[in-house]
Amino acid sequence: MGxxxxxxxxxxxxxxxxxxxxFWGGCNLTCPFCHNPQxxxxxxxxxxxxxxxxxxxLGNRRPFIDGxxxxxxxxxxxxxxxxxxxxxxxxxxVVKLDTNGLAPKVIAELADKNLIDYLAIDLKTVPxxxxxxxxxxxxxxxxxxxxxLSATLNIEVEYRTTCVPGWVxxxxxxxxxxxxAGTATWAIQQFHAEHALDPQSRRVEVYSPGRIRQLxxxxxxxxTDVIVRGx
Numbered sequence: 180m181g182x183x184x185x186x187x188x189x190x191x192x193x194x195x196x197x198x199x200x201x202f203w204g205g206c207n208l209t210c211p212f213c214h215n216p217q218x219x220x221x222x223x224x225x226x227x228x229x230x231x232x233x234x235x236x237l238g239n240r241r242p243f244i245d246g247x248x249x250x251x252x253x254x255x256x257x258x259x260x261x262x263x264x265x266x267x268x269x270x271x272x273v274v275k276l277d278t279n280g281l282a283p284k285v286i287a288e289l290a291d292k293n294l295i296d297y298l299a300i301d302l303k304t305v306p307x308x309x310x311x312x313x314x315x316x317x318x319x320x321x322x323x324x325x326x327x328l329s330a331t332l333n334i335e336v337e338y339r340t341t342c343v344p345g346w347v348x349x350x351x352x353x354x355x356x357x358x359x360a361g362t363a364t365w366a367i368q369q370f371h372a373e374h375a376l377d378p379q380s381r382r383v384e385v386y387s388p389g390r391i392r393q394l395x396x397x398x399x400x401x402x403t404d405v406i407v408r409g410x
Contacts, residue, residue: 181257182228183218185236193275193297194335196245199237201228203254208279210303210312211377212343212370218252219376230263237270246273246296255282264294275299280325281318290332297335299366300325304346305354326358337406339366342386342394352394356401363402367395369409 184202202215204222213219237247247267254260255278264274275297278286289295302322303312309319329336338359340347352367359365369391375381386394388410399405 181259182230182233182263183222183225183252185228185233193246193248196273197243198246198248198273198275199240199244200248200250201233203249203251203257203260205256206251206253206279207256207281207315208253208303208313208317209376211375211380212341212346212372212383213376214371214374215250215252216374216376222252230266234266234270237267237272241270241272244272246275248275248277250277253279253281255285260285261289261292261294264289265292268294273297277301278325279303280322283321283324283328286325287328290334295334297337298329298332299337299339300329302338302340302355304343305351308346323358330361330363335364337364337366339368340398341368341370342391343370343380344383344386347394349394349397352397356398360401361403364404364406365398365402366406366408367391367398368407371409 181204182201183204186200202218204218204225206219209219217224254276267274273296274294276289276295277299280300286298306319306323309317309322340355370385372381372383372385391410392407395405395407
C-alpha cells in the first residue's frame with residue numbers, strides 16, 4: 180500500500196487538462212485482465228515514493244500541469260489517501276481519482292472534503308460475476324452504493340468499462356446501462372491483453388474495433404455521453 184510510482188505529464192484521460200499520474204499499490208480485486216498486475220500482486224517490490232519528493236516534483240511542474248490522476252492498484256485502500264490529496268490540493272492541483280468503486284464511504288468523505296474533482300469508476304462486468312474477480316469476498320453492493328452516490332456528487336463523474344471478451348458483452352452493457360440511464364459519461368474501452376494479470380487472459384483474442392463501437396452504440400441508448408478509447 181502507499182504511493183508506488185510517479186509518471187510525468189500527459190492528458191491521461193483527464194478531459195481538457197494536463198496532469199501527472201501517481202500510482203498506489205495494493206488492490207481488493209485480482210482481476211485476471213488487470214493491466215497493472217505487479218501493483219496488485221506484489222506492490223512491495225516497489226519502494227514507497229517519498230511524499231515530500233513527490234510534492235516537490237509536482238510543485239516544479241505546477242506552471243504547466245493542471246492536475247494529478249490518482250490510480251493503482253486501488254488508492255482508496257490507503258487510510259492516508261485523504262491527507263495526501265489535501266497536500267495535492269494545497270498546490271492548486273485538481274484531482275482525478277480512478278477507483279473500482281468498492282469503498283463508497285471513502286469516496287463520500289473525499290468528495291465531502293472537496294478533495295476530488297473528477298471521479299472515474301470502473302464497471303468491470305455484471306455484478307453477479309464480481310466474486311470471480313478476487314480470491315476473497317467481494318461486496319458488490321458497495322459498488323452499487325458508489326454508483327448511486329456518484330449521481331449525487333457535484334463533481335465530474337465518468338464510468339469506464341474495458342471490453343474484455345468473456346467478461347463484457349451486450350448483456351453487460353444493457354445491465355449497467357439500465358443502472359446509469361440518464362446523463363452519465365461512460366467510456367467504452369478496448370482491452371489490451373499483453374499486460375494482463377492472468378497468463379490465459381494475455382492470449383484472449385480482443386474485440387475488433389467494430390465490435391467495440393457496437394458496444395459503445397448500445398451504451399449510447401442509455402447515457403448522453405459515450406467515449407470510445409483504445410481503438
